[in-house]
Amino acid sequence: MGDSNDNMLRYHRQMAFDEIGLAGQRALRAASALIVGVGGLGSWVAELLARSGVGRLVIADDDKVDLTNIHRQALYDQTHADENQPKVLAAADRLARINSETTVQPHQLRVDASNIAQLADRIDLIVDGTDNFHTRFIINDYSVRYSLPWVFAGVVSAEAQMMPVIPSNTACLRCVFDSPPPPCTDPTCRQAGALGPAVAAIASMQAVEALKILSGRSDAVSPFLTKIDFWTNQIQRISTAGSPDCPCCRGGQFDYLEA
Numbered sequence: 001m002g003d004s005n006d007n008m009l010r011y012h013r014q015m016a017f018d019e020i021g022l023a024g025q026r027a028l029r030a031a032s033a034l035i036v037g038v039g040g041l042g043s044w045v046a047e048l049l050a051r052s053g054v055g056r057l058v059i060a061d062d063d064k065v066d067l068t069n070i071h072r073q074a075l076y077d078q079t080h081a082d083e084n085q086p087k088v089l090a091a092a093d094r095l096a097r098i099n100s101e102t103t104v105q106p107h108q109l110r111v112d113a114s115n116i117a118q119l120a121d122r123i124d125l126i127v128d129g130t131d132n133f134h135t136r137f138i139i140n141d142y143s144v145r146y147s148l149p150w151v152f153a154g155v156v157s158a159e160a161q162m163m164p165v166i167p168s169n170t171a172c173l174r175c176v177f178d179s180p181p182p183p184c185t186d187p188t189c190r191q192a193g194a195l196g197p198a199v200a201a202i203a204s205m206q207a208v209e210a211l212k213i214l215s216g217r218s219d220a221v222s223p224f225l226t227k228i229d230f231w232t233n234q235i236q237r238i239s240t241a242g243s244p245d246c247p248c249c250r251g252g253q254f255d256y257l258e259a
């Protein structure tokens with residue numbers, strides 16, 4: 001596709017931001033991202049990346065829209081909830097209306113070790129839109145094994161955290177969390193609740209890191225684990241030098257991918 005005025009005009013304000021520019025915008029159009037889960041985090045990131053002109057989005061989720069989703073999930077409305085629509089189909093329809101230049105490939109399934117390779121085929125970046133650490137550890141294994149960047153994020157209550165992972169460059173998730181919390185104590189948003197704007201805010205930060213990577217500006221990626229309590233306004237930036245004992249990025253063990 002050429003750079004006709006029509007298809008670049010919508011990105012005018014974004015290209016006017018020097019760090020993106022025309023070169024960055026062209027890179028975004030050629031780029032692709034796999035969004036694992038289009039719930040609270042993934043629906044916001046999908047919308048922001050489509051609006052920003054990322055060329056191809058692969059979205060995967062096996063869930064359906066219900067009324068308890070609407071307060072914190074972009075893309076969905078009451079009609080989707082009333083009809084109990086599959087999230088990936090509702091999301092794909094909405095994303096096509098937002099930006100018909102973005103190719104959206106929906107997959108109504110739960111990402112696991114058996115299907116991540118197929119979903120991540122010809123993908124430049126994985127975005128974490130999950131609500132559980134087990135899937136995040138599978139994503140992390142895949143990322144490190146195949147040198148594919150990903151952006152982790154999570155929200156419980158009003159507390160959110162976010163960390164980009166660029167293999168061989170930054171720490172990986174297992175450098176920071178040596179193992180997933182056991183499922184019975186894993187405080188997902190269903191048990192602990194989630195403040196809608198906290199989800200939107202950390203997903204926006206996740207999208208910024210994704211845009212840096214996809215526009216060719218990985219040099220600008222945050223080297224920190226960022227933790228924000230959006231209720232008390234406490235912000236922590238935790239330095240994440242890779243752990244020399246990390247079984248994944250140092251030890252070459254991919255326990256969650258091979259399980």
Ligand SMILES: [Zn+2]
Pocket residue numbers: 171172173174175176242243246247248249250
């Ligand atoms: Zn590591």
